[in-house]
Amino acid sequence: MEVTASLAELLEEREHLLEIAQWRFGSRATAEQVVQETYRRWYALAPAERDVVEPRSWLTHLASTINPDGFEPVDPLVHRFALACTTxxxxxxxxxxxxxxxxxxxxxxxxxxxxxxxxxADEVASYAARLLTRHPGCHLTTEPVNGHPGLILRQTTQAIAVISLTTTPTEIETVYIVLNPSKLTPWHRT
Incomplete structure (x- = not known):
């Protein structure tokens, strides 16, 4: 029950940050980038730094002041990966x-x-492209996943895969794919 409450709080917090960023920039895509960068900066803090701030306030402040022009060049990489996978x-x-x-x-x-x-790289590319190639009725979107660059494969509103990526500014190092339906529920859209 505590884990469910934590997931619900995390999703509510993420939606709150998206609303702030979308209000500022008028674009859902830019809002997604701002929230991704907000979480990236949060997880880049040392644990001692995170312990002395109230997380929601810190995240809200950052999401309301962050400038998307200063982002690291990870998003284009993730978009290229997503496009190549779907095709x-x-x-x-x-x-x-x-x-x-x-x-x-x-x-x-x-x-x-x-x-x-x-x-x-050759084996990962072949496997990822085969696994994530467009399925009938599915769409792949780029979204932050737990503060990391990521992708969600959905069939209508139901998540069928959540992909988290560890990256450098120029390449993807690790691809984590969650497929277990019991772990995907928080990623469904209503």
Missing amino acids: GDVPGVRATLASDATLVTDTGGHLRTTPHPVRG
């Missing part, structure tokens, strides 16, 4: 990855997965 463009996916990239999935979802990590 099944294996060389395009490969171009976004570090040579030693790793892909990790859980099990129990609607999509076929491997129980072991996939290693190396």
